[in-house]
Amino acid sequence: MLSADQTVQHYENFPVGSWLLPRRFRRPVAVVYHVARYADDLADEGEASTAERLAALEACSAELARIAAGQMPLTARFQALAPVVAQYQIPLSLFEDLFSAFRQDVVKTRYADFGEVIDYCRRSANPVGRILLHIFGFQDARMLAQSDGICTALQLVNFWQDVAIDLRKDRIYLPQDELARFGVSEAMLQAGQATPELKRLLAFQCERTRKMLVAGSPLGRALPGRIGLEIRTIVLSADRVLSKLKAVDYDVYTARPTLGGLDWPLILYQAIKATWFVTRPSAGCSHS
Structure with a gap:
């Protein structure tokens, strides 16, 4: 199972957040990418059971709830996400949609x-x-x-x-x-x-x-x-x-x-x- 600080290295077809972007956008895009990639890996990677995968994804949703409540997230990945969400007024529902899809991958x-x-x-x-x-x-x-x-x-x-x-x-x-x-x-x-x-x-x-x-x-x-x-x-x-x-x-x-x-x-x-x-x-x- 992945820890909160791990992300599997992946081949990527599409260069999201590449050097082509203006420098000011690269860090916020990278923060978003690492949250999304980490949650996706929870559904796909490692040897975790179905229950463990779903619990880990629910923990991601709980971190979103802390951000929504103005509380400090528990993990560094979501601590980095909170100011990006605030600065760019990103609806947290977009991240929850991602997490719901990854939960679906576990069971469907x-x-x-x-x-x-x-x-x-x-x-x-x-x-x-x-x-x-x-x-x-x-x-x-x-x-x-x-x-x-x-x-x-x-x-x-x-x-x-x-x-x-x-x-x-x-x-x-x-x-x-x-x-x-x-x-x-x-x-x-x-x-x-x-x-x-x-x-x-x-x-x-x-x-x-x-x-x-x-x-x-x-x-x-x-x-x-x-x-x-x-x-x-x-x-x-x-x-x-x-x-x-x-x-x-x-x-x-x-x-x-x-x-x-x-x-x-x-x-x-x-x-x-x-x-x-x-x-x-x-x-x-x-x-x-």
């Missing part, structure tokens, strides 16, 4: 339909984007909606990228009704073979996910300067992973597509040009 391993998956994303991913917009000082309704679209898409990219990894945790985020529609049984998933049926299903998921990225991508042009550059980089990173999924013909068992050193110069170049989503035709998960 199958999703009946895409609506259930989207509800999970609404709590597991969208709050992060809304918290960032609070820190950046933007609360326009259209920006919030675009942020939700991007964040949901980022979560979905992770799901399609991690089908094999999640199976080892007995989790399937592919909707059950869509598995049936494409002729993919759970036994087929567990067999560890990228069948034609599974490839068609993942191609469908990737196309739908990319449409969400495109819908949210104007946020990267609406936000100013290096903030917008960060958002454009995140969106392009997600699309790059989708392209890599297609390039391996959706064989998520043989190789998990990830971003490497050769990807980042192209992503950054495209983000600086800021014309990619305007000029590129909508072609599903086409290869960049």
